[in-house]
């Protein structure tokens with residue numbers, strides 16, 4: 025995909041968490057990977073919990089351990105483990121809305137083993153039992169383990185970001201992140217659209233209409249901002265409006 029950037033002179037955007045270049049195919053141009061997104065979320069969540077004192081609660085400590093364990097093992101496989109709504113409902117009905125381990129009202133659906141969404145591999149649990157199960161599955165790394173120093177290094181690095189008085193990265197700013205990220209996406213979108221001005225202007229000179237321009241962009245595989253979607257006359261109009269207002 026890097027070649028695409030060169031071909032059309034598309035801009036590169038850097039990951040808010042690690043400053044590597046974000047692959048063009050990622051839908052949201054904020055993080056280079058789900059792992060970076062998970063790290064930034066973990067840091068902000070921890071900073072929030074520290075600020076309001078929740079950090080001392082047992083359940084929050086468990087949640088943080090689980091979230092760090094997912095980061096240490098390369099990130100929670102969010103996409104693979106997403107359970108479609110109709111399957112969720114089947115599991116909830118089958119398990120009569122109660123935790124299969126302790127009988128309390130069930131709140132989360134657990135993969136018994138691995139990632140399969142087969143009904144046989146899913147069960148309804150309460151949050152307590154789900155956390156306990158997840159924690160008992162976390163392998164404690166020992167100093168002899170080849171990943172030990174990597175994981176410990178990551179822990180130190182993230183703890184620094186959590187404990188810093190002022191946020192060290194923009195994406196660590198638990199208070200302002202909502203505003204910051206919207207602005208970053210907006211700016212990046214603008215930058216991207218501006219990079220397409222020469223192509224679009226050339227099409228306009230050839231007297232092509234918006235629909236025809238969209239067709240051309242699709243034919244030449246110019247990616248949309250989301251990395252996936254197709255161009256249509258509305259997205260083309262956005263750029264033409266920008267050209268006219270600049």
Ligand SMILES: [Zn+2]
Nearest residue numbers: 039042056060
């Ligand atoms: Zn990154």
Ligand SMILES: [Zn+2]
Nearest residue numbers: 123126150153
């Ligand atoms: Zn339970």
